[in-house]
Amino acid sequence: MFTLAKNDKLLLVIVAFFTLLAPIILNPFPTESAMAQFNAGYPDLMQRFVIFGIFAVGFNILFGLTGYLSFGHAAFLGVGSYAAVWMFKLLSYNIVPAMILSVVIAGIFALIMGFICLRRSGIYFSILTLAFAQMSFAIAYSVLSNPSFNLTNGETGLQVYNDDPQYLKGDGPSTTHLFGLEMRETFTLDIGAWAFQFNVGYYICAIFLLVAFYIAIRIFRSPFGLMLKAIKTNQTRLNYTGLNSKPYTLFAFVISGMYAGLAGGLLASMDPLAGAERMQWTASGEVVLMTILGGAGTLVGPILGAGFIKYFENIFSKINDSVLHSWFSLLPDGLENAIVWVLHFFVGKGWHLTLGLLFMLVVIFLPGGLVDGGTRIYNWVRKPRNPEPAEEGAQASTDQ
Amino acid sequence: MSEIKATRRGVLKSGIVLGAGVAMPTVLTRPAAAAYMNEPTGSSVTLGFNVPQTGPYADEGADELRAYKLAVEHLNGGGDGGMMNTFSSKALKGNGILGKKVEYVTGDTQTKSDAARASAKSMIEKDGVVMVTGGSSSGVAIAVQGLCQEAGIIFMAGLTHSNDTTGKDKKANGFRHFFNGYMSGAALAPVLEKMYGSDRRAYHLTADYTWGWTQQESIAKATEGKGWTTVNNVLTPLATTDFSSYVAPVLNSDADVLVLNHYGGNMINSLTSAVQFGLRDKMVNNKNFEIVVPLYSRLMARGAGENVKGIFGSTNWHWSLPDAGSKAFVKSFGEAYGFPPSQAAHTVYCQTLLYADACERAGTFNPCGVAEALEGFKFDGLGNGETEYRAEDHQCFKDVLVVKGKENPTSEFDVLEVVEVTPRAQVEYAVDHPMFAGGDLGTCNPGA
Numbered sequence: 001m002f003t004l005a006k007n008d009k010l011l012l013v014i015v016a017f018f019t020l021l022a023p024i025i026l027n028p029f030p031t032e033s034a035m036a037q038f039n040a041g042y043p044d045l046m047q048r049f050v051i052f053g054i055f056a057v058g059f060n061i062l063f064g065l066t067g068y069l070s071f072g073h074a075a076f077l078g079v080g081s082y083a084a085v086w087m088f089k090l091l092s093y094n095i096v097p098a099m100i101l102s103v104v105i106a107g108i109f110a111l112i113m114g115f116i117c118l119r120r121s122g123i124y125f126s127i128l129t130l131a132f133a134q135m136s137f138a139i140a141y142s143v144l145s146n147p148s149f150n151l152t153n154g155e156t157g158l159q160v161y162n163d164d165p166q167y168l169k170g171d172g173p174s175t176t177h178l179f180g181l182e183m184r185e186t187f188t189l190d191i192g193a194w195a196f197q198f199n200v201g202y203y204i205c206a207i208f209l210l211v212a213f214y215i216a217i218r219i220f221r222s223p224f225g226l227m228l229k230a231i232k233t234n235q236t237r238l239n240y241t242g243l244n245s246k247p248y249t250l251f252a253f254v255i256s257g258m259y260a261g262l263a264g265g266l267l268a269s270m271d272p273l274a275g276a277e278r279m280q281w282t283a284s285g286e287v288v289l290m291t292i293l294g295g296a297g298t299l300v301g302p303i304l305g306a307g308f309i310k311y312f313e314n315i316f317s318k319i320n321d322s323v324l325h326s327w328f329s330l331l332p333d334g335l336e337n338a339i340v341w342v343l344h345f346f347v348g349k350g351w352h353l354t355l356g357l358l359f360m361l362v363v364i365f366l367p368g369g370l371v372d373g374g375t376r377i378y379n380w381v382r383k384p385r386n387p388e389p390a391e392e393g394a395q396a397s398t399d400q
Numbered sequence: 401m402s403e404i405k406a407t408r409r410g411v412l413k414s415g416i417v418l419g420a421g422v423a424m425p426t427v428l429t430r431p432a433a434a435a436y437m438n439e440p441t442g443s444s445v446t447l448g449f450n451v452p453q454t455g456p457y458a459d460e461g462a463d464e465l466r467a468y469k470l471a472v473e474h475l476n477g478g479g480d481g482g483m484m485n486t487f488s489s490k491a492l493k494g495n496g497i498l499g500k501k502v503e504y505v506t507g508d509t510q511t512k513s514d515a516a517r518a519s520a521k522s523m524i525e526k527d528g529v530v531m532v533t534g535g536s537s538s539g540v541a542i543a544v545q546g547l548c549q550e551a552g553i554i555f556m557a558g559l560t561h562s563n564d565t566t567g568k569d570k571k572a573n574g575f576r577h578f579f580n581g582y583m584s585g586a587a588l589a590p591v592l593e594k595m596y597g598s599d600r601r602a603y604h605l606t607a608d609y610t611w612g613w614t615q616q617e618s619i620a621k622a623t624e625g626k627g628w629t630t631v632n633n634v635l636t637p638l639a640t641t642d643f644s645s646y647v648a649p650v651l652n653s654d655a656d657v658l659v660l661n662h663y664g665g666n667m668i669n670s671l672t673s674a675v676q677f678g679l680r681d682k683m684v685n686n687k688n689f690e691i692v693v694p695l696y697s698r699l700m701a702r703g704a705g706e707n708v709k710g711i712f713g714s715t716n717w718h719w720s721l722p723d724a725g726s727k728a729f730v731k732s733f734g735e736a737y738g739f740p741p742s743q744a745a746h747t748v749y750c751q752t753l754l755y756a757d758a759c760e761r762a763g764t765f766n767p768c769g770v771a772e773a774l775e776g777f778k779f780d781g782l783g784n785g786e787t788e789y790r791a792e793d794h795q796c797f798k799d800v801l802v803v804k805g806k807e808n809p810t811s812e813f814d815v816l817e818v819v820e821v822t823p824r825a826q827v828e829y830a831v832d833h834p835m836f837a838g839g840d841l842g843t844c845n846p847g848a
Binding site: 276 | 453454469505506507513514517519520527539542543550569609610637824838
């Protein structure tokens with residue numbers, strides 16, 4: 001049941017190692033130093049890393065294996081979030097019912113959407129999913145959020161109010177919790193100049209990521225996964241052999257939709273608010289970027305890509321001009337201003353530009369994403385000693 | 401019955417296990433030393449400025465950031481002190497807040513609730529801020545206000561005009577200096593009646609979120625009270641940039657007034673669109689077609705250029721006001737940046753000063769102490785005349801300005817003229833007014 005190939009086991013252990021020690025690994029700089037700006041080891045960002053990691057891993061099951069490029073996955077993320085927040089509003093802040101409902105609702109939603117959209121493939125499929133997601137966004141944004149019937153609370157986002165029923169709450173905590181263990185509980189470990197934050201919510205997310213990752217490995221290595229790869233390679237040929245490929249793609253679509261629902265539910269569990277913009281096409285595009293940036297069709301790629309994009313969004317966007325000035329204050333004034341003027345366009349509100357440039361570099365020079373980059377470095381290091389197996393390593397790593 | 405043997409070793413063992421078990425929850429919680437969330441322990445205190453740097457309200461966000469930087473400079477004793485000199489409370493000494501140097505971090509809300517909360521969370525968790533302020537959209541302000549309530553820090557709302565911010569979404573840790581939709585309606589309706597008569601038919605285009613809804617409701621109520629009829633109300637998504645498809649149907653309705661419940665980039669685009677369609681030259685029902693923009697700002701007026709001439713609206717503050725506070729602020733802002741501040745800049749500057757002053761008077765950064773110092777606080781000299789922070793809903797009550805797009809502007813900044821200063825009594829409302837009912841302030845949360 002739990003048997004994994006040696007390589008996969010190693011991969012799972014490595015991912016587990018990095019996720020569980022992330023609070024330490026992501027905080028390499030002392031708290032008071034100037035470089036602390038680049039620390040990413042605070043609960044909110046770490047939660048985002050793993051949650052969007054789950055989202056991207058799920059997306060990769062569809063895109064990486066079957067080649068079907070969905071531009072509407074954010075819809076499932078949003079549906080999952082709304083379901084979770086409604087559970088908080090109606091039952092209690094316990095995240096268990098919220099997580100279950102968000103996965104189930106996203107699954108049902110994916111079944112309906114997949115049933116319709118999977119009638120076409122290629123670009124038509126992408127456009128159909130995009131249209132579906134934008135429709136869901138518009139419905140969540142305005143149709144279901146008028147003052148008389150307010151299911152989504154539109155632009156403001158759905159949140160929990162003091163006067164919500166919360167039938168099962170009783171004396172329970174008034175913040176999201178797992179049977180009393182509050183998500184925002186943080187244990188700060190001070191070691192010298194460093195402060196490492198171990199957050200309950202983060203570890204819950206991390207456990208979900210590991211489970212999700214394990215399931216993804218199993219799917220990749222199963223006969224079902226092989227069938228999905230066959231669909232990607234040549235669907236027409238597969239159909240000629242007498243196989244009906246549609247149930248397989250639909251199943252992959254629903255699974256990846258449920259992953260997205262899980263991510264949405266977790267997002268809401270960490271911060272009980274669900275906004276309509278979670279469903280917007282830019283959010284769908286983001287997960288595509290994450291997967292491609294990290295390496296589509298590889299196992300760890302999507303997690304790397306998710307971390308990469310979230311890091312830029314949260315860290316680079318917070319570097320403002322005064323921070324830049326403080327970095328270069330030792331330089332002569334004219335030079336300092338010149339450097340700050342140039343860098344100004346790449347940080348703060350210009351973080352999109354930096355990310356865009358990096359994305360272009362990755363796509364042009366590392367078509368296999370960050371994982372491809374890692375493999376190349378690995379091969380480059382090993383090559384002088386043993387040229388034969390290096391070729392093999394490159395082969396094997398494409399499906400890692 | 402079995403006998404329980406209490407050996408020395410056994411007692412010690414179970415004692416240790418029991419002790420560890422009891423101590424566990426305290427080990428897992430925050431260090432007990434902090435009396436409240438992010439208590440500043442060093443020689444400085446950090447404030448979080450969370451403003452839109454991208455999206456339809458980016459102009460307002462940029463101006464807010466300028467004002468925040470100016471306020472920090474003044475609080476730390478730099479510059480000419482600005483409105484600190486005219487402020488009626490003299491608790492601030494120009495040595496930071498409570499002797500601690502003021503530092504700040506900035507973030508981009510992207511005019512999206514999700515992004516704004518992520519940015520505010522990183523400020524609280526990573527940078528250890530004691531107060532978050534900003535937001536150029538009520539949706540964002542409400543979302544971040546809720547977050548600050550949960551996290552246990554103070555939220556000083558920036559540019560947010562929805563009734564809900566201090567109505568059904570009010571929070572004990574949140575405070576708003578800016579005015580709201582109801583006040584705009586109450587101030588604007590008498591002027592509109594005087595200018596355009598009492599038998600007008602109004603068509604509303606409304607930004608589709610909490611601010612748009614509540615402002616539309618307020619304006620419709622107030623104008624209907626003067627005899628107007630509301631013909632139609634069309635909701636437009638916040639991210640819309642081309643309003644022609646919304647403006648065209650106005651031509652075919654029998655409305656003779658168009659009310660644009662839009663702000664920032666939205667208003668610039670919708671007004672330009674309406675003018676291009678020739679609405680302002682039209683005669684309907686034998687009356688000249690008119691356009692009203694209930695919430696005005698100088699930045700918008702400047703963006704819309706020629707089109708704003710003669711158009712009425714309301715505003716929280718305008719740089720041409722003659723009182724000492726406004727003059728001092730315009731002077732120091734102008735010297736720093738070379739142009740006069742907008743109302744967004746003014747309100748966030750005031751909020752920063754008010755927060756710092758409340759900390760000084762309370763003698764602590766503890767949110768509960770600060771909230772107590774702000775509740776019912778009466779002050780003057782911040783450009784709006786006498787103002788009060790009402791304790792029941794944390795809303796500031798003060799005079800409201802009715803303004804008009806200037807016919808003959810003398811400079812690119814001189815685009816609005818003040819038509820009337822509506823006294824506070826006329827725009828005041830009860831805490832349980834139907835438009836504000838349903839909320840619960842809750843109790844202040846120090847987060848520890």
